[in-house]
Amino acid sequence: MFGFEGFTKDLGIDLGTANTLVYVKGKGIVVREPSVVAIRTDTKTIEAVGEAAKKMIGRTPGNIRAIRPMKDGVIADFETTSTMIKYFIRQAQKQRLLFQRHPSVMVCVPSGITAVEKRAVEDATRQAGARDAYTIEEPFAAAIGADLPVWEPTGSMVVDIGGGTTEVAVISLGGIVTSRSIRVAGDEMDEAITQYIKRTYNLMIGERTSEQIKMEIGSALPMETSAKLEIRGRDLVSGLPKTMSISSDEITEALSDTVNSIVDAVKVTLEKCPPELSADIMDRGIVLTGGGGLLRNLDRLLARETGMPVLVAENPLDCVAIGTGRALENIHLFKTRSGPTSKARR
Numbered sequence: 001m002f003g004f005e006g007f008t009k010d011l012g013i014d015l016g017t018a019n020t021l022v023y024v025k026g027k028g029i030v031v032r033e034p035s036v037v038a039i040r041t042d043t044k045t046i047e048a049v050g051e052a053a054k055k056m057i058g059r060t061p062g063n064i065r066a067i068r069p070m071k072d073g074v075i076a077d078f079e080t081t082s083t084m085i086k087y088f089i090r091q092a093q094k095q096r097l098l099f100q101r102h103p104s105v106m107v108c109v110p111s112g113i114t115a116v117e118k119r120a121v122e123d124a125t126r127q128a129g130a131r132d133a134y135t136i137e138e139p140f141a142a143a144i145g146a147d148l149p150v151w152e153p154t155g156s157m158v159v160d161i162g163g164g165t166t167e168v169a170v171i172s173l174g175g176i177v178t179s180r181s182i183r184v185a186g187d188e189m190d191e192a193i194t195q196y197i198k199r200t201y202n203l204m205i206g207e208r209t210s211e212q213i214k215m216e217i218g219s220a221l222p223m224e225t226s227a228k229l230e231i232r233g234r235d236l237v238s239g240l241p242k243t244m245s246i247s248s249d250e251i252t253e254a255l256s257d258t259v260n261s262i263v264d265a266v267k268v269t270l271e272k273c274p275p276e277l278s279a280d281i282m283d284r285g286i287v288l289t290g291g292g293g294l295l296r297n298l299d300r301l302l303a304r305e306t307g308m309p310v311l312v313a314e315n316p317l318d319c320v321a322i323g324t325g326r327a328l329e330n331i332h333l334f335k336t337r338s339g340p341t342s343k344a345r346r
């Protein structure tokens, strides 16, 4: 059993592909920044991390590269990820919330990752200064953060749609009964929009523009009143900047393949769910978490396709971070290491 008396100033980190959130017990979420690092390619030094680095995406001079070290929810670049975690821990410490130089840190990881990938997250966290590094599977953390009764003998289903991964899991009695993790989520939606606009209008738009289009007029089902948005990009024929208007119906069409992959992942997981637990889920409903859960009408589409009630969690973007932090507070409830958490010591 891991003692939990020293955890008061310890951290839960939602190390996401898109955003990293840090949760401190009693304080809530104290850091919320994009998971981006800007590096000088000549000297290999870090130029900026988080919000400042995100602003540089697509706007960097030749010698600076803005990268997202987490790709598809796992560590694509070990050194940079470790530097980024260190920066976020410092940000929390700067707010005088942490008095321990080496806090214990719980980091969430996608449920589908390999033992090697999990180890990489634990090592990067310890290299960033953590005394103990624990990992928790993301959908389990999301379910705790969404206030689902994860410890009860009743089935709960959570669909966490982040930047890189969508995690679908059925949880009961403190464990994941069945789950599915697909590397299709918000980033893939952005890419689908970029490709659609390139294919249809010969217009090249940036990563940030496609995300903005998704958030402002994206919808999983056609909206009752179609909306329009002015977008800017580079005309691939003339090579010049161009402004044009795009409709929400077009974005619904652009997003259909990605959205259908998510719907299929939910259906497959439901098919594998034991009947008693399905009945519980029918009563309580499927809960959507993660930023992707905010896509308009995704709840309605999922409800139509599964015949189950579907709800969006109260603060979908914060559920994983809150759940990760709460899991650290309740570490004594995790009975075995083969459950949804694991631990590595300095």
Ligand SMILES: Nc1ncnc2c1ncn2[C@@H]1O[C@H](COP(=O)(O)OP(=O)(O)OP(=O)(O)O)[C@@H](O)[C@H]1O
Binding pocket: 014, 015, 016, 017, 018, 019, 020, 072, 073, 161, 162, 163, 164, 165, 166, 185, 186, 187, 211, 214, 215, 218, 289, 290, 291, 292, 293, 294, 295, 296, 316, 317, 320
């Ligand atoms: N209103 C919205 N509509 C649609 N998508 C949104 C909205 N708000 C945020 N998103 C998307 O949610 C994604 C980020 O969600 P979140 O912060 O939960 O992911 P993450 O935890 O960083 O990623 P992962 O779980 O894959 O590691 C981004 O793709 C973002 O564009």
